[in-house]
Amino acid sequence: MPLDADTFDTLIGTIRRFVTERLRPLEGAVEEADEVPADVVAEMRELGLFGLSIAGEYGGLGLTMLEECKVAIELGRTTPAFRSTFGTNVGIGSQGLVLAGTPAQKAEWLPRIASGEIITSFALTEPDVGSDSGAVKTRVVRAKDENGADVYRLSGTKRYITNADKAQLFTVMARTGDEPGGRGVSAFLVPRDLPGVSIGEPEKKMGQKGAKVADVTFDETPVPAAYRLGAEGEGFRIAMQVLDRGRLHISAVCVGVAERLIADCVAYARERKQFGKPIAEHQLIQAMLADSKTEALAARALVLETAAAKDAGANTTMEAAAAKYFASEMVGRVADCAVQIFGGAGYIADYGIERLYRDVRLFRIYEGTSQIQQLIIARETLKRGG
Structure with a gap:
């Protein structure tokens, strides 16, 4: 409610x-x-x-x-x-x-x-598995622990895992059977303190400094059978449902960043003068502001409408993908316009525009790349008959 x-x-x-x-x-x-x-x-x-x-x-x-x-x-x-x-x-x-x-x-x-007592992470991506998320190679096999209890022995490496450096609990997608693709993937809750769990050094990234990503490696980690999420073979379905929801959240963040950038551009354009008047009075600056504002408004409407539909129980797989695709591409264009409106100042760290320009680039990659969103949108459109 x-x-x-x-x-x-x-x-x-x-x-x-x-x-x-x-x-x-x-x-x-x-x-x-x-x-x-x-x-x-x-x-x-x-x-x-x-x-x-x-x-x-x-x-x-x-x-x-x-x-x-x-x-x-x-x-x-x-x-x-x-x-x-x-x-x-x-x-x-x-x-x-x-x-x-x-x-x-x-x-x-x-x-x-x-x-917030514990931090969680979602471990799906692997060194050789990114957009093809049903091809995970991390594997579990049934076994017994030293007390005779049922466990799964988990082995493999996950890559680019957000908050892995601080996480105490991982949701891990791993292969439990020989079935190809997503049908052979299961989901597990894996506490960090289990034997065989190791965390790599955080990666040096282009942007979003302060948010760490790192590899997570499992070496015969004994995961209690009670920590499996759902039935065996349901992991891929669970992952896709999680990502449907996550895409909407990220889309909303993209809208917020775009609105912040537009507000910063308006304030700067009113103060910065060229040719004897504020640059806000120059039509080509106004055109960039108009395009940015229009796209941000469209993204906001799409995100909020899709969120309301999801709350109402509708299938929003296509709409969430469309929101993620449009909003993440939109904020990239808005950030580019912001650098242009600020000119040389937009390229200098003191103003923060170049930082946000770098930060927003990731939105087109995680939670499914723009190209994956296009495939989902097309697939769902064909499935629904247009």
Whole structure:
């Protein structure tokens, strides 16, 4: 159930102030240190940001998809690294458990995920497996532990795993049988402290400094049978459902970043003068602002309409892919226009435009590349008969 209007308005106002007054002043420091300060993370926990999507019975805020997208838009108005701090707990790191977990699994993990006591990660991508997510090579085999209990021995390497450096719980997709493609993939909850789990050094990235990604390797890791999510062979389906939801969240963040960039461009264009007048009065600058604003408005409408449809129980696989495709490509174009409007200042770190230009490039890659979204949109369109 959605929050009542007054409560939700209060939440939005609180997050908006947190972004404006607390997070934005720290953007440069986070970029330089490649780390979100611990006191900021503690404040995020107090605000309930780690439990936005988790039901109230487990200590979360239990937001609907539409409410979550509206919150994500607000969070998009600062560097995406801040949102990534709790983003896996809200999205891909927890939603497999929400969708397919048993009551016992949910009771064990969800309260700690919602509070931010533990950080979660979603381990699907591998060194040789990216867009072809049904081709995972990480494998589990049934075995017995030293006490005779049923376990799965998990072996393989996952790559580019967000928040892996801090995660205490991984949702891992691994092959359980000989069936090809997604039919042979199962999902498992894997605590970090199990034997054979090792985390690589965080990668040096183009953007989104402060949000770490790293390899995760499993070497004969004994995963209790009780930690399997769903039945054997259901992992790929679970992963796709998780990604459907995650794509909408990321789309909303893209809208927020675009709106932030447009606001920065408007403020700069009103102050910066060339040829004796503010550049905001030059028609070619106005054209870039007009294009950016139109695309941002279109993306916002698509994201919120799709989120409302998802809350109503509709199949939104195609619409979520379309939102992710359009919004992530849109924010890239808006960021490019922002650099152009700022001119030389847009290329200089002091203004923050070049940082956001680098940050938004990732949106076209993770949660499924733009090309994968195109394939999903086309497939679903053909399936539905146009």
